[in-house]
Amino acid sequence: MIIPGPKGPGDAIDVYLQPLIEELQELWEVGVETFDSSVHQNFKMYAALLWTINDFLAYGNLSGWSTKGKLACPCCNKDVFSMRLNNSIKQCFMHHRCYLPINHKWQIDKKSFDGTTEYGLPPKHLTSQDILDQVKDHEGVILSKDASKKTKVSHDNRRDNWNKKSIFFRLPYWSSLLLRHNLDVMHIEKNICDNVLGTIMNIKGKTKDTVKSRLDLEVMNIRLELHPIQKGDKFVLPAATYTLTHEEKHTFCMFLKQLKVPDGFSSNISHYVSIKEHKISGLKSHDCHVLLQHLLPLTLRGLLPKLVCEPLFELSLFFKILGAKTLRVEELEQIESQIAITLCKLEMNFPPSFFDVMVHLPIHLALEAKIAEPVQYRWMYPIERELYELKQLIRNLSCPEGSIAEGYIAKECMTLCSRYFTNIETKFNRLNRNHDVGSQEHKSDLLIFSQLGRALGSGMTWDLHMDEWEQAHLFVLKNCDAVQPF
Ligand SMILES: [Zn+2]
Numbered sequence: 327m328i329i330p331g332p333k334g335p336g337d338a339i340d341v342y343l344q345p346l347i348e349e350l351q352e353l354w355e356v357g358v359e360t361f362d363s364s365v366h367q368n369f370k371m372y373a374a375l376l377w378t379i380n381d382f383l384a385y386g387n388l389s390g391w392s393t394k395g396k397l398a399c400p401c402c403n404k405d406v407f408s409m410r411l412n413n414s415i416k417q418c419f420m421h422h423r424c425y426l427p428i429n430h431k432w433q434i435d436k437k438s439f440d441g442t443t444e445y446g447l448p449p450k451h452l453t454s455q456d457i458l459d460q461v462k463d464h465e466g467v468i469l470s471k472d473a474s475k476k477t478k479v480s481h482d483n484r485r486d487n488w489n490k491k492s493i494f495f496r497l498p499y500w501s502s503l504l505l506r507h508n509l510d511v512m513h514i515e516k517n518i519c520d521n522v523l524g525t526i527m528n529i530k531g532k533t534k535d536t537v538k539s540r541l542d543l544e545v546m547n548i549r550l551e552l553h554p555i556q557k558g559d560k561f562v563l564p565a566a567t568y569t570l571t572h573e574e575k576h577t578f579c580m581f582l583k584q585l586k587v588p589d590g591f592s593s594n595i596s597h598y599v600s601i602k603e604h605k606i607s608g609l610k611s612h613d614c615h616v617l618l619q620h621l622l623p624l625t626l627r628g629l630l631p632k633l634v635c636e637p638l639f640e641l642s643l644f645f646k647i648l649g650a651k652t653l654r655v656e657e658l659e660q661i662e663s664q665i666a667i668t669l670c671k672l673e674m675n676f677p678p679s680f681f682d683v684m685v686h687l688p689i690h691l692a693l694e695a696k697i698a699e700p701v702q703y704r705w706m707y708p709i710e711r712e713l714y715e716l717k718q719l720i721r722n723l724s725c726p727e728g729s730i731a732e733g734y735i736a737k738e739c740m741t742l743c744s745r746y747f748t749n750i751e752t753k754f755n756r757l758n759r760n761h762d763v764g765s766q767e768h769k770s771d772l773l774i775f776s777q778l779g780r781a782l783g784s785g786m787t788w789d790l791h792m793d794e795w796e797q798a799h800l801f802v803l804k805n806c807d808a809v810q811p812f
Pocket of ligand 1: 399400401402403406686687689690
């Protein structure tokens with residue numbers, strides 16, 4: 327078990343992956359005798375690794391393409407366009423105009439964008455042969471962590487971001503996969519939501535609209551109306567269209583504070599809202615997911631000008647369609663061309679420092695979904711939840727790994743034992759948490775959301791007509807005690 331952090335192995339993770347790769351090679355080439363209990367027979371099982379699911383930092387460690395610096399986007403590879411903001415001291419990823427259809431009117435519009443015209447083509451999609459050609463010189467090279475300065479120089483010399491040839495290339499089929507590593511939609515949603523909320527609410531430390539970013543606008547000679555005005559040794563920032571006024575912030579916070587959602591829909595978002603300070607803090611990934619996909623379009627309508635709202639709503643719709651349980655190719659193609667326009671609209675409104683690499687990544691998500699299907703099987707939620715469970719097992723902070731390993735074994739033993747106990751409460755016979763409606767703890771939970779029943783035999787599905795569906799819906803509600811007061 328390897329815990330990431332300053333002492334984590336970083337790119338040297340390949341050393342630890344060796345046993346896994348050996349087993350995967352065996353599973354592909356030799357196969358493993360496995361018992362099939364349904365037919366009481368042994369069969370030869372073969373297996374292949376489809377792809378890895380990782381956050382953006384681990385993407386760099388696993389793929390070998392560093393996800394830092396000016397070539398941070400692994401999909402755009404060498405062709406990514408990024409720009410150094412000298413005042414904000416960071417890279418920004420704009421230039422989404424290259425994804426627009428040729429001769430689009432925005433391509434010559436210097437003033438609304440970053441002061442330049444854009445005639446370039448979008449980065450080309452790399453084939454597996456392209457990748458193999460690029461990494462061929464890196465065979466067997468693993469850089470130690472303190473070599474980071476040297477890496478930067480070699481990146482600059484080679485004009486790429488490769489740190490190593492990933493150990494996964496030892497798998498015979500790896501180079502022919504269409505998608506090797508997933509961009510994690512969970513973290514992308516979280517980062518974008520944080521950027522948007524921080525900026526429109528002007529939350530100190532979170533907003534991308536600072537004196538430094540306004541000075542960047544001055545250097546780029548765009549958006550004259552937003553340039554900082556020097557008064558003595560201080561700067562005054564003219565109000566921007568993308569920030570909420572004091573009253574608007576109050577309306578926004580009040581909406582979230584009073585919001586009621588169905589059980590299991592989201593955590594209690596009102597806990598994170600401070601009416602007094604007009605601040606939202608401590609949002610978890612899933613809260614950001616709900617906010618971005620469902621709540622922002624509801625709350626911001628009428629608060630921000632249409633020009634600012636529109637791209638935000640489009641972004642919300644993009645993630646909604648992308649995150650759906652059923653994907654349709656034509657819908658994905660539609661959002662793929664639409665997201666370029668949405669990002670361009672954002673570029674016209676928000677400051678350049680808003681566009682970190684996370685805001686750029688949605689441009690690649692529709693294509694990944696076309697290759698690898700629904701996002702819910704390829705994002706970090708299940709993994710993060712498992713990690714959360716594992717972290718709960720830590721009793722001795724000085725040895726977290728050992729503590730987790732021991733706790734995990736104990737839990738397995740307890741689970742096995744509890745299958746044989748009948749006269750005490752175990753996790754197998756415990757009632758659903760929604761069962762006890764009267765209890766103080768879950769006062770807001772309703773019986774209709776609990777699942778006390780259980781299927782009899784195999785199921786059968788058919789589609790209800792809209793009026794049948796409404797009748798059934800109404801019947802349940804009319805016969806449910808908890809709904810009677812309403
Ligand atoms: Zn990219």
